[in-house]
Amino acid sequence: MKTALTIAGSDSCGGAGIQADIKTMTLHGVYAMSAITALTAQNTTGVIGISEVSPEFLGQQLDCVFKDIPPDAVKIGMVSSGGLIEMIADKLKEYNAKNIVVDPVMVASSGAKLISEDAISALKEKLFPLALILTPNIPEAEVLSGIKIKSDEDMIEAARIISDNYHCAVLCKGGHHKNKANDLLYVNGAYRWFKGQPINNPNTHGTGCTLSSAIASNLAKGYDLISSVGRAKDYVTGALAAMLDLGQGSGPLNHAFCIHSE
Numbered sequence: 001m002k003t004a005l006t007i008a009g010s011d012s013c014g015g016a017g018i019q020a021d022i023k024t025m026t027l028h029g030v031y032a033m034s035a036i037t038a039l040t041a042q043n044t045t046g047v048i049g050i051s052e053v054s055p056e057f058l059g060q061q062l063d064c065v066f067k068d069i070p071p072d073a074v075k076i077g078m079v080s081s082g083g084l085i086e087m088i089a090d091k092l093k094e095y096n097a098k099n100i101v102v103d104p105v106m107v108a109s110s111g112a113k114l115i116s117e118d119a120i121s122a123l124k125e126k127l128f129p130l131a132l133i134l135t136p137n138i139p140e141a142e143v144l145s146g147i148k149i150k151s152d153e154d155m156i157e158a159a160r161i162i163s164d165n166y167h168c169a170v171l172c173k174g175g176h177h178k179n180k181a182n183d184l185l186y187v188n189g190a191y192r193w194f195k196g197q198p199i200n201n202p203n204t205h206g207t208g209c210t211l212s213s214a215i216a217s218n219l220a221k222g223y224d225l226i227s228s229v230g231r232a233k234d235y236v237t238g239a240l241a242a243m244l245d246l247g248q249g250s251g252p253l254n255h256a257f258c259i260h261s262e
């Protein structure tokens with residue numbers, strides 16, 4: 001069985017973060033492991049508390065995983081401080097981790113800030129250079145590229161700037177852009193669109209976490225980067241199109257849409 005590790009925050013309502021990642025990896029037939037960076041108290045209406053682990057404890061979790069069951073792919077999500085990011089970068093280098101997918105989570109869809117300013121520079125300096133692919137949404141791509149994104153051409157230019165700076169592939173997600181369903185992959189100096197039909201579903205909590213862990217799952221299974229992105233996009237589309245409606249705010253996806261429970 002192929003294996004994958006998520007390094008991310010726990011989401012008490014189960015739709016994003018570690019919980020979304022473990023569901024996604026499991027539904028891909030991949031054995032899921034976790035190293036938790038922070039506990040969040042949140043639901044579909046917002047985040048009310050964040051309790052970070054210490055860098056030392058995160059390091060212990062990573063040692064336990066890598067020394068025992070080395071993952072075939074690693075997904076990194078919410079990491080809210082510079083010290084945690086440095087620890088992750090040191091351990092990924094120490095264990096020569098492969099197939100690293102970084103989702104530079106900055107703000108929750110409910111509006112809560114999930115990262116400190118010092119962590120953004122640590123992400124750029126320490127973690128991005130280790131990544132195979134970064135998966136920013138539009139606001140994150142604006143912060144990382146330094147340009148405003150208003151058009152499809154701006155998405156291409158932002159992804160190019162980020163890819164050139166950190167020497168990795170960049171998937172600029174279009175959920176915050178006009179038609180909501182078109183993502184742009186920039187890799188090795190060329191771009192490719194992954195287009196979808198916009199789904200009229202306000203319940204999008206965790207779409208970004210789900211997409212990045214689906215990419216990691218497919219990489220773990222041996223698919224190349226372009227196939228992994230295409231397959232991950234199809235999975236998110238299916239989970240969104242299943243129209244699960246839970247909670248009072250922007251609810252979670254149905255990660256198990258492909259299993260019929262009745």
Ligand SMILES: Nc1ncnc2c1ncn2[C@@H]1O[C@H](COP(=O)(O)OP(=O)(O)OP(=O)(O)O)[C@@H](O)[C@H]1O
Nearest residue numbers: 109137173174175176180181198199206207208209
């Ligand atoms: N209404 C929609 N219809 C179809 N696909 C969508 C829709 N909204 C988002 N997506 C897809 O979901 C994925 C995540 O995109 P998005 O830009 O929302 O990321 P994000 O902001 O990181 O997500 P999150 O909601 O977890 O913060 C992308 O593949 C995007 O195309």
Ligand SMILES: Cc1ncc(COP(=O)(O)O)c(N)n1
Nearest residue numbers: 009016017078108109205206
């Ligand atoms: C622990 C954790 N990680 C990531 C997100 C972002 O996901 P979303 O933007 O869908 O709320 C989140 N809300 N919580």
